[in-house]
Amino acid sequence: MSRRRIRNILLKEWVLLFTDLNSAFVITLLPFLVVGQGILYIWLAFRFGGESMLTTSVFQTALQKLTEAIPGVAQLPGNEQLLVLLISQFNLFLLLIPTMIAMSVATFSIVDEKLSGSLEALLATPVKTWELLLGKALAGAIPALAMTWISAGVFLLAVSGLGWGDLTGFVVTAGWFLTLFLLTPAVAILSFMLGVTGSSRAKDPRGAQNTALLIILPVFTLIGIQITGIVWFTPLLILVLALAVIIADFISLRAAVRLFRRESIIVQWR
Amino acid sequence: MVIIETFGLSRKFGKTTAVEDVTLSVEAGEVLGFLGPNGAGKTTTIRMLAGMIAPTKGHAIVAGHRTDRDVEQLHEIVGMLTQTPGLYDQLSARRNLEYFAGFYPSIESQSQVEKYLKLMGLRERQDSKVGTFSKGMKQRLALARALVHEPKVLFLDEPTAGLDPEAAGEVRQLIRTLREEGRTIFLSTHNLNEAEMLSSRIAVIHTRLLALDTPEQLRRRFFRRQIIVQLEASDAGVMEVVKRLPFVQEIHEEGSQLVLELADSERNRPELVKAIVEAGGRVIAVSEKQYPLEEVYLKLLREENQNES
Numbered sequence: 001m002s003r004r005r006i007r008n009i010l011l012k013e014w015v016l017l018f019t020d021l022n023s024a025f026v027i028t029l030l031p032f033l034v035v036g037q038g039i040l041y042i043w044l045a046f047r048f049g050g051e052s053m054l055t056t057s058v059f060q061t062a063l064q065k066l067t068e069a070i071p072g073v074a075q076l077p078g079n080e081q082l083l084v085l086l087i088s089q090f091n092l093f094l095l096l097i098p099t100m101i102a103m104s105v106a107t108f109s110i111v112d113e114k115l116s117g118s119l120e121a122l123l124a125t126p127v128k129t130w131e132l133l134l135g136k137a138l139a140g141a142i143p144a145l146a147m148t149w150i151s152a153g154v155f156l157l158a159v160s161g162l163g164w165g166d167l168t169g170f171v172v173t174a175g176w177f178l179t180l181f182l183l184t185p186a187v188a189i190l191s192f193m194l195g196v197t198g199s200s201r202a203k204d205p206r207g208a209q210n211t212a213l214l215i216i217l218p219v220f221t222l223i224g225i226q227i228t229g230i231v232w233f234t235p236l237l238i239l240v241l242a243l244a245v246i247i248a249d250f251i252s253l254r255a256a257v258r259l260f261r262r263e264s265i266i267v268q269w270r
Numbered sequence: 271m272v273i274i275e276t277f278g279l280s281r282k283f284g285k286t287t288a289v290e291d292v293t294l295s296v297e298a299g300e301v302l303g304f305l306g307p308n309g310a311g312k313t314t315t316i317r318m319l320a321g322m323i324a325p326t327k328g329h330a331i332v333a334g335h336r337t338d339r340d341v342e343q344l345h346e347i348v349g350m351l352t353q354t355p356g357l358y359d360q361l362s363a364r365r366n367l368e369y370f371a372g373f374y375p376s377i378e379s380q381s382q383v384e385k386y387l388k389l390m391g392l393r394e395r396q397d398s399k400v401g402t403f404s405k406g407m408k409q410r411l412a413l414a415r416a417l418v419h420e421p422k423v424l425f426l427d428e429p430t431a432g433l434d435p436e437a438a439g440e441v442r443q444l445i446r447t448l449r450e451e452g453r454t455i456f457l458s459t460h461n462l463n464e465a466e467m468l469s470s471r472i473a474v475i476h477t478r479l480l481a482l483d484t485p486e487q488l489r490r491r492f493f494r495r496q497i498i499v500q501l502e503a504s505d506a507g508v509m510e511v512v513k514r515l516p517f518v519q520e521i522h523e524e525g526s527q528l529v530l531e532l533a534d535s536e537r538n539r540p541e542l543v544k545a546i547v548e549a550g551g552r553v554i555a556v557s558e559k560q561y562p563l564e565e566v567y568l569k570l571l572r573e574e575n576q577n578e579s
Contacts, residue, residue, distance in 0.1 A: 004375075005373055008369060008372035008373065012358070012361070012365075015360075015361060015365065016358065016360055016361070019360050020360065116354075116356065116357075116358070116359070117352060117353075117354030117355065117356035118356040118357060118358060119356070120322070120352045120354075120356055121350070121352055121356035121357075121370070121412070121415065122356075122370075123322060124320060124322060124345060124348075124349075124352070125345055125370060125373035125374070126342050126343075126345040126346045126373055126374065126375075127373050128342070262322070262323075263322075263323045263324070266317060266323060267283065267323060
């Protein structure tokens with residue numbers, strides 16, 4: 001029965017999501033903006049920063065970590081090493097897509113229902129709290145994930161289109177796949193769970209959005225850690241990180257259920 | 271068979287008591303009108319009975335389930351019409367119903383959706399977005415939503431509030447249909463006429479339960495039964511004759527009307543009419559004086575306010 005109820009929530013959420021222009025825009029266009037921005041930054045850094053960027057201590061450290069992880073990079077000319085370093089950041093940059101979509105979509109998922117009065121009617125059905133929250137989280141996470149994967153493909157096409165296709169062999173590694181197909185789904189679910197939880201606890205849409213800002217900070221931290229060379233995310237490290245996030249997914253679902261106070265929602269919201 | 275039973279049901283929010291010590295029972299197939307002013311605890315009581323919030327004291331049993339313990343089972347067998355329709359404006363009427371029907375394992379959703387779209391007169395607009403519906407149509411759809419899983423008990427929280435007279439009339443007609451089908455309905459309202467029109471018994475609440483009885487018995491509690499005899503013209507001779515009748519307990523004149531209290535208002539009526547006619551009075555009509563339920567209701571509330579002060 002739970003599967004039927006979750007599917008029921010998923011289908012309804014998708015109809016609402018794609019009939020709402022704002023949400024549809026965020027889900028379909030925002031990923032391409034992220035890709036476009038990524039490509040632009042790489043091109044700008046390559047075009048105007050050039051090899052001089054490599055002399056900075058930050059990039060030196062990062063490059064050292066990169067060549068340790070992928071020794072073949074050391075054989076490349078300096079400017080191509082820089083390109084590989086910059087393009088390699090994009091797998092973590094992709095994590096911004098599900099988190100940003102979660103910020104925009106999930107944070108309103110419960111608040112909107114509270115305001116329209118449909119939540120009380122929904123809570124009068126036999127739906128379990130975890131079914132409701134997971135259904136709502138998956139309803140956002142699945143399209144966000146699909147868009148992330150499409151964006152990754154578009155990014156690689158753009159990289160090839162700019163004449164850097166030879167370098168993708170250094171980028172599309174086991175770590176890239178692990179990030180894309182294990183870490184990203186785990187992060188997507190976590191972001192949406194946190195978004196939905198924030199939404200269920202918030203007193204108004206603004207409060208929900210403020211909570212959502214917290215979702216994106218860990219992703220920026222990951223990007224920052226790698227680009228500054230503090231840590232280079234090797235496949236093993238990505239696997240460990242992904243497993244940790246998967247555990248966090250389960251914990252966040254349990255926490256979300258405990259934090260979802262049916263009584264206060266029904267009594268305090270008009 | 272009793273289907274709703276409450277035992278000292280109480281609910282506090284912080285220091286505020288919303289409902290206090292409500293004990294009542296409702297028979298299966300009965301429509302109970304639940305009357306009270308704004309803030310009297312009607313919605314809180316309904317929410318407790320429907321397992322939406324727990325009582326702080328006492329308990330309730332609905333269709334054999336403790337409302338504070340067997341919440342999931344309870345939600346499968348009760349239907350609830352909340353104060354706001356709570357529908358998804360961007361979805362069609364059919365999709366709204368299909369969505370809510372999808373949460374109940376025991377029903378065949380499509381046929382149920384079909385049945386209630388038809389019953390509520392919404393089949394022609396089934397594919398229109400609910401956002402384009404009038405308030406009355408939304409309320410009918412919300413009623414369909416509350417019924418789609420064939421609940422044993424239906425809780426209606428002010429179903430006609432905010433509707434224009436025509437839409438309110440349509441909703442009342444639907445409730446009448448449901449009553450004729452033998453459904454148990456717990457109808458919260460502050461519309462006294464509506465409560466009297468639709469309910470077999472009426473409960474009046476003002477945090478505490480002030481009264482629970484049939485409308486007729488509630489009237490009797492405050493007003494004695496009076497008979498009105500409409501004469502063609504006032505006649506002192508007739509008045510004298512009627513005064514002397516042994517079963518007349520009280521009499522006064524209001525224009526060409528005689529207002530009487532009889533020992534047995536059913537049995538004594540023919541004798542009364544005979545005596546008037548024999549005394550030369552010309553009787554146009556004999557009826558029972560009707561006290562609006564509103565007077566009973568206001569008296570109950572006044573009494574309660576006096577007790578409080």
